[in-house]
Amino acid sequence: MTARQPGVALVTAQVGTASAMWTVVRRDLKSSFRQRQDLLNPLLFFFMVVTLFPLGVSPEVSFLQRSGSGILWVAALLATLLSLDHLFRHDFDDGTLEQMVLQPQPLFLLVLAKTLAHWLVTGLPLILLAPVLGIMLHLEGNSIAVLCLTLLIGTPVLSLIGAIGAALTLGLRAGGVLLSLLIIPLYIPVLIFGTGTVAAAADGTPVGGYLALMAAFLVLAITLAPFAAAAALRISLSNS
Amino acid sequence: MSSPMLQAVDLQCERDDRILFRGLDFSIVPGTVTRVEGPNGAGKTTLLRILAGLNDHFSGELLWLGERWQSQREAFLRNLLYLGHRPGIKPLLTPLENLRALTAVRRPVSDQAMKQALDGTGLQGYYDVPCRNLSAGQQRRVALARLLIADEPLWLLDEPFTALDRHGVAGLEQLLLDHAASGGAAVVTTHHELDLPGMARITLGASPAGEAPS
DSSP: OOSSOOOOOOOOOOOOHHHHHHHHHHHHHHHHHTSHHHHHHHHHHHHHHHHHHHHHTOOOHHHHHHHHHHHHHHHHHHHHHHHHTHHHHHHHHHTHHHHHHTSSSOHHHHHHHHHHHHHHHTHHHHHHHHHHHHHHTTOOHHHHHHHHHHHHHHHHHHHHHHHHHHHHTTTOTTHHHHHHHHHHHHHHHHHHHHHHHHHHHHHTOOOHHHHHHHHHHHHHHHHHHHHHHHHHHHHHHHHO | OOOOSEEEEEEEEEETTEEEEEEEEEEEOTTOEEEEEOSTTSSHHHHHHHHHTSOOOEEEEEEETTEEGGGGHHHHHHTEEEEOSSOOOOTTSOHHHHHHHHHTTTSOOOHHHHHHHHHHTTOTTOTTSOGGGSOHHHHHHHHHHHHHTOOOSEEEEESTTTTOOHHHHHHHHHHHHHHHHTTOEEEEEOSSOOOOTTOEEEEOOOOOTTOOOO
16 A cells, blocks of 8 residues: 555535535524424514513503514514524534535635524514514504514524624533623614614605615625624634 | 645644644655544644644644645645544434535535445445434444545544444444555544554654643
């Protein structure tokens, strides 16, 4: 074996980034659907917080109509926060994350794919549940439509920003607390504009400007957050 | 000697205010199996993670085909297969799905080839059983099935013999030899008595007496 001097048989054939991202999304979705309690947990939390408000504060129609959108938005935000710790944790524990960092494709795009999978199993169900809870809180049809639209634009932003925090706190023991402290301040603008849009819709003023601003948040988050999260992942893995 | 695939120049690593190794120079040449040895806590895993680019708390140079690998990250990673302590097997997925997720991002592999690889590690009939229902040794075999269909020339294997039975150990040794014979290189850390013909060794220093192994 040592007598021969074989040359290095290098491989150059690459798999396209898009198909690698698709592989990541598919694996994550499959994995999530086999652990359904993890899927239901944020949804159940969302549902319970919203149902407890009329019971705990006031069941009056005027109060619920006024604050319904805020309640729904805060509950959706906290439900997302609740699910963030799982974003990279399982992968970190079983070594999948190391393998992902060692994939030849750009890491930030793989992180984007992972975040997309996370949003599909947490953010999207929240949006689908929101109209039902909106009716329960006596929101008007127009407000419910606008609310769902703001959630549709806003929850991906929450997932993307959350990915940075989840990646940063990965190697820490008390990561959960720190994650909330890091992330909540960054969530506040999204929350303000989300509820502001619905309030404007309820007042009958045009909401185009609000929605455009929220879309700008989303574009900013899609372009910047994966880079930050990818860098944070490298740091966390390097320290583990 | 043919030109080295991976070269380490004056590698030094410090962890928790303790120097794990310093002034480490070695080359990984195609066609060889290299064993990293040393007592617990000597930094074997750390060294392997540094070589894979997962850990950047080190000083010194790492050269891939004579150039710094950071400048050719994609080519380097495509040619590297790293199997860590935690081998990247998702407990909720089946062996076949795990293998597909791990290989499909590197090159397209047919289901048939993956099934053959699983057969080759003795997992026939376990294609569709979630990995968490498999034993530790069987999970290790799922990870090792990757080696059977790997086209990457450089393998970095961290304790690959863990939890394997005698038959599996012999199979893996043969696999390492075959890989070297076909022009690949493997770096292996292990506590198992590994003595292959033509094997190179990197010996890391003993940890200072009285210090708990990390």
